[in-house]
Amino acid sequence: LLEFGKRNLKIILLGLTLVILAGAGWAVIHMIYQQRAISAAEALEKVRPELSQSGEGDKRLAALQKVISDYPDSGAAFQARLFQAQLLYQQQKYAEAAAIYESLRGGDPSLEALLTESLSYCWEGQKQYKRAAEILEPLVKDLKLPNRGELLRRQAMLYEQAGDRAQALTCYRRLMGQQPDAGFAPLVKEKIQLLEQHELSLIHI
Numbered sequence: 001l002l003e004f005g006k007r008n009l010k011i012i013l014l015g016l017t018l019v020i021l022a023g024a025g026w027a028v029i030h031m032i033y034q035q036r037a038i039s040a041a042e043a044l045e046k047v048r049p050e051l052s053q054s055g056e057g058d059k060r061l062a063a064l065q066k067v068i069s070d071y072p073d074s075g076a077a078f079q080a081r082l083f084q085a086q087l088l089y090q091q092q093k094y095a096e097a098a099a100i101y102e103s104l105r106g107g108d109p110s111l112e113a114l115l116t117e118s119l120s121y122c123w124e125g126q127k128q129y130k131r132a133a134e135i136l137e138p139l140v141k142d143l144k145l146p147n148r149g150e151l152l153r154r155q156a157m158l159y160e161q162a163g164d165r166a167q168a169l170t171c172y173r174r175l176m177g178q179q180p181d182a183g184f185a186p187l188v189k190e191k192i193q194l195l196e197q198h199e200l201s202l203i204h205i
Helices: 002-007 007-051 057-070 075-092 094-104 109-125 127-133 148-163 165-177 185-203
Strands: none
Touching: 007 075, 007 127, 057 075, 075 094, 075 109, 109 127, 109 148, 127 148, 148 165, 165 185
16 A cells, blocks of 8 residues: 555645645635625715716716626626616616616526616506506416505406506505505595496497
8 A cells, every 4th residue: 555655646745735725716716706706896886876876877877887707797787787777867878777687687586677667667658558568467376475455456457557457457456455654545436336337338338
């Protein structure tokens, strides 16, 4: 065994060296990645104060784009894209905002509801009311969602704006089944009665 060790000492030492170098290399890569993430976060923090200022929307968009370009795969870049979409929405550039929200979907499950609702507002801004209502359907089906009632109310109103009274009636009935707040329940009941009367009038035509 000793003789075998002597003969293969160089190979053993080489193997150990490679293992050590691989470990050190991984540590360096991890350190670089962490430092890059910190730099990205710092770059975004420098931009944040400008986001609350009015005017100069294009300047703010450009500052956010620089963060995205410099640190494309970072969490800061993801946040910067969210801020971009919000700014574009405020500028009534609904189609551009929608494109960003759409591109961010499927990334972080915890943000899916926010992105979906934001998309709905973008379609509403473009007067695509039915599309704005339909995209909310996966959310209103989630019985555990805290703001489900508000989403159902909004979905119903969007269907009304789209001229789809039958779908609006379905939404209001679902909302009523959820037992809305006492102050809001009479309005929902009134909406249901009006829409039911409209349905009956169509039957008797």
